[in-house]
Amino acid sequence: MKKAQEHTAPKKYGMVIDLDKCTGCGACMAACMAENNVPFREDETDKNLSITWLRVYKLTNGKKFPNADVCYLPRPCMHCEGHHGHSPCVSVCPATATDYSYDTGIVSQIYTRCFGCRYCMAACPYHVRYFNWWDPVWPEGMEKMLSPNVSVRTRGVVEKCSFCFHRYQIAMEKVRYEGRAELAEDEYQTACTQACPANAITFGDLNNHDHAVYKLKTHPDAFRLLERLGTNPKVYYISSREWVRRQGDNYLENEGKVVAKAH
Amino acid sequence: MDTALIPEGRKRCPLWQFVLFIAVVGAVLLWGVYAMILCWLKGLNQTNMNNAYGFALWIWADLAVIALGGGAFFSGFLKYIIGKDELKNLINYAVIIGFICYSSALLILAIDIGQPLRGWFIFWHANVHSMLTEVAFCLSCYFAVLTIEFIPLILENRQIDKVRFFHNLSHNMHHIMAVFAATGAFLSFFHQGSLGGVAGVLFARPFGFREGVLIWPWTFFLFTWSAAACGPCFTILITKITEKVTRKKLVKDNVIELLAKISGWMLLTYIVAKIIDTWYWAVVTAPEAGFTMMDFYSNNPLYGLWILFLEIVLGGIVPALILITPAGRKNKATLLLATVLAVIGVCVNRWVMVLQVLAVPVMPFESWFMYAPSWQEVATTILPLAYGAILIAIAHRYLPIFPQEPELNPVEQQAG
Amino acid sequence: MFPFSFEWIWDMSHMVFHGGLWYALSIIGLGMTYCILKSVVDTVQGKGGDGHH
Numbered sequence: 001m002k003k004a005q006e007h008t009a010p011k012k013y014g015m016v017i018d019l020d021k022c023t024g025c026g027a028c029m030a031a032c033m034a035e036n037n038v039p040f041r042e043d044e045t046d047k048n049l050s051i052t053w054l055r056v057y058k059l060t061n062g063k064k065f066p067n068a069d070v071c072y073l074p075r076p077c078m079h080c081e082g083h084h085g086h087s088p089c090v091s092v093c094p095a096t097a098t099d100y101s102y103d104t105g106i107v108s109q110i111y112t113r114c115f116g117c118r119y120c121m122a123a124c125p126y127h128v129r130y131f132n133w134w135d136p137v138w139p140e141g142m143e144k145m146l147s148p149n150v151s152v153r154t155r156g157v158v159e160k161c162s163f164c165f166h167r168y169q170i171a172m173e174k175v176r177y178e179g180r181a182e183l184a185e186d187e188y189q190t191a192c193t194q195a196c197p198a199n200a201i202t203f204g205d206l207n208n209h210d211h212a213v214y215k216l217k218t219h220p221d222a223f224r225l226l227e228r229l230g231t232n233p234k235v236y237y238i239s240s241r242e243w244v245r246r247q248g249d250n251y252l253e254n255e256g257k258v259v260a261k262a263h
Numbered sequence: 264m265d266t267a268l269i270p271e272g273r274k275r276c277p278l279w280q281f282v283l284f285i286a287v288v289g290a291v292l293l294w295g296v297y298a299m300i301l302c303w304l305k306g307l308n309q310t311n312m313n314n315a316y317g318f319a320l321w322i323w324a325d326l327a328v329i330a331l332g333g334g335a336f337f338s339g340f341l342k343y344i345i346g347k348d349e350l351k352n353l354i355n356y357a358v359i360i361g362f363i364c365y366s367s368a369l370l371i372l373a374i375d376i377g378q379p380l381r382g383w384f385i386f387w388h389a390n391v392h393s394m395l396t397e398v399a400f401c402l403s404c405y406f407a408v409l410t411i412e413f414i415p416l417i418l419e420n421r422q423i424d425k426v427r428f429f430h431n432l433s434h435n436m437h438h439i440m441a442v443f444a445a446t447g448a449f450l451s452f453f454h455q456g457s458l459g460g461v462a463g464v465l466f467a468r469p470f471g472f473r474e475g476v477l478i479w480p481w482t483f484f485l486f487t488w489s490a491a492a493c494g495p496c497f498t499i500l501i502t503k504i505t506e507k508v509t510r511k512k513l514v515k516d517n518v519i520e521l522l523a524k525i526s527g528w529m530l531l532t533y534i535v536a537k538i539i540d541t542w543y544w545a546v547v548t549a550p551e552a553g554f555t556m557m558d559f560y561s562n563n564p565l566y567g568l569w570i571l572f573l574e575i576v577l578g579g580i581v582p583a584l585i586l587i588t589p590a591g592r593k594n595k596a597t598l599l600l601a602t603v604l605a606v607i608g609v610c611v612n613r614w615v616m617v618l619q620v621l622a623v624p625v626m627p628f629e630s631w632f633m634y635a636p637s638w639q640e641v642a643t644t645i646l647p648l649a650y651g652a653i654l655i656a657i658a659h660r661y662l663p664i665f666p667q668e669p670e671l672n673p674v675e676q677q678a679g
Numbered sequence: 680m681f682p683f684s685f686e687w688i689w690d691m692s693h694m695v696f697h698g699g700l701w702y703a704l705s706i707i708g709l710g711m712t713y714c715i716l717k718s719v720v721d722t723v724q725g726k727g728g729d730g731h732h
Contacts, residue, residue: 048313048632059628073628080467088467094395095384096686115384116307116377118317119395125467125625131317131377133308155306156377226625228553229467247627250469250553386680391696404703411711431718431727439710446706453699 012105014234021200024072031195039136077161078233089120295646333494335361336451367647401454459486471620492529493609527586534579578608
């Protein structure tokens with residue numbers, strides 16, 4: 001298995017989300033919950049206690065009618081590369097329970113290794129890491145509908161979006177079985193990407209010239225969240241609206257207009 | 264009834280008074296133990312922590328008690344390495360206070376982690392690049408050192424000392440205590456610093472992040488420095504409280520004043536470094552991330568510039584100036600005030616470096632995250648205080664902690 | 680923590696970190712072993728009667 005991986009070029013999976021297309025319907029969130037056996041509680045009023053690997057934020061431009069504008073921003077794990085894989089969360093985990101893969105660019109979480117210190121949560125500025133404050137309890141009969149490809153997490157450990165890594169593993173098994181070296185773009189797609197009715201999410205290998213994300217990330221209106229902090233995220237957003245792009249990062253008052261950066 | 268256990272030449276309160284004290288404080292302890300058991304059995308949903316506050320009251324308490332327990336390593340360093348021999352009259356108590364602080368910190372950590380039974384993973388699967396790993400290793404090792412420093416004291420109990428092996432063991436441990444103290448100082452310099460590094464390395468959390476040298480952010484050095492400055496203040500404060508409770512003078516003024524003077528100079532130099540650090544962070548580090556300093560101190564119900572004033576001016580400059588002035592440290596009231604302010608200062612510093620780091624919104628479309636602890640968190644944080652009071656009471660009653668006590672409080676009918 | 684753990688890498692950071700750790704542990708361990716053994720020998724030799732040290 002390892003040998004086959006060595007023969008393929010390192011990938012850097014990432015996402016480009018077109019915020020002008022996103023309607024905020026939440027299908028991506030629902031698909032993610034179902035795909036990854038994400039637990040939920042009867043009362044989800046307190047969103048700071050909910051587990052939402054992919055969370056859709058509502059952004060407003062703060063203006064009044066008729067200039068009021070709204071934007072929905074889906075936020076999965078950014079799978080930060082940081083500086084040479086030095087992502088904020090991976091470097092701080094004391095028990096090596098989270099890892100940056102140089103083969104895929106995916107930040108993994110090893111649930112059976114995590115002992116729940118929550119240092120990674122403190123390190124992540126995107127709030128993509130969630131703690132299991134309770135043991136998961138599924139409504140009667142629902143446990144039979146859980147995905148067999150994703151392990152259910154116990155109380156007391158941290159979990160987060162994995163870019164549906166199990167799908168990558170299944171796809172790679174097929175590739176190896178068929179004796180191929182490379183994975184085609186459509187063979188590995190995340191659940192949220194496929195569920196989005198507006199096709200706002202595009203997923204693929206950011207290193208691969210043939211993948212759509214390779215071109216999209218260089219779109220003049222593309223930006224990443226909190227780039228200035230040096231997290232080097234692998235999720236890109238596109239918006240034609242300047243106020244939306246400006247909410248992607250923190251700027252001092254005198255810093256003027258946001259100019260999309262070359263990547 | 265327990266006269267045979269009380270050290271010779273020392274007067275203690277009647278047994279009923281002692282038992283009553285233990286019972287009252289013990290009730291508080293049991294309350295804390297109940298909350299602790301709830302957390303272990305039902306999980307961390309018993310707390311008010313949430314996904315925005317992965318660290319909260321407990322981690323602050325950990326950082327605070329470890330800073331306050333710094334009196335043990337720094338007094339040990341001054342006595343055994345620098346050669347300030349007068350401190351032998353206070354070192355025993357500094358060790359006991361340190362022991363209480365560090366055992367409390369370990370206990371709180373054991374409650375704080377989501378999977379306590381996997382706690383050993385931090386050692387076994389150690390990620391050497393994590394500040395928390397360094398904390399765990401050095402903290403555990405230093406706790407072992409503190410235990411080793413505490414053992415000879417226990418062995419000096421009148422009855423235990425009669426056993427020849429224990430007498431010899433105590434003697435031999437005293438004999439090489441400098442080696443243990445030096446190891447303790449080495450470990451402490453690192454873990455106090457690593458605790459500072461915990462927030463300082465969070466490059467995606469602009470309130471906590473600091474630049475630094477090699478792998479260590481400036482907070483690494485500032486935490487060690489502040490613990491060395493404020494830990495001894497806490498030792499002095501607890502000694503003064505003990506003197507008040509026992510209605511006896513236990514340590515001569517010249518010993519207290521020496522430690523207070525050193526502490527004052529440490530605090531003054533620390534606070535100068537802290538001001539430089541804060542200034543550089545405010546005008547260089549934070550703006551590079553797109554933040555002005557006032558972004559961190561406005562638009563929220565709690566964190567304002569007052570907290571910076573409380574930490575740096577009231578909890579730093581004022582006590583430092585009192586302690587470096589001979590008149591300031593000789594006057595009992597100002598000495599006490601200075602130690603209290605220094606303790607508050609270092610506790611506020613630990614608070615902001617844990618809680619405020621998480622409270623500040625980093626994504627522009629988010630707002631401040633506020634938090635109030637649950638009763639279970641409060642009870643488990645008070646638990647170490649009760650445990651500390653009980654341990655001090657027992658240790659003071661049955662062990663000769665203060666070498667100057669017989670001289671300062673001569674007992675008339677010593678023969679009995 | 681140990682070279683046989685699969686996380687272990689023979690790089691500078693592991694060697695510095697664990698070097699410091701095992702150095703401290705060795706001093707603590709050897710120091711206590713010395714104290715206990717010497718105390719056993721002293722006790723067997725009849726030292727440490729009612730006197731004070």
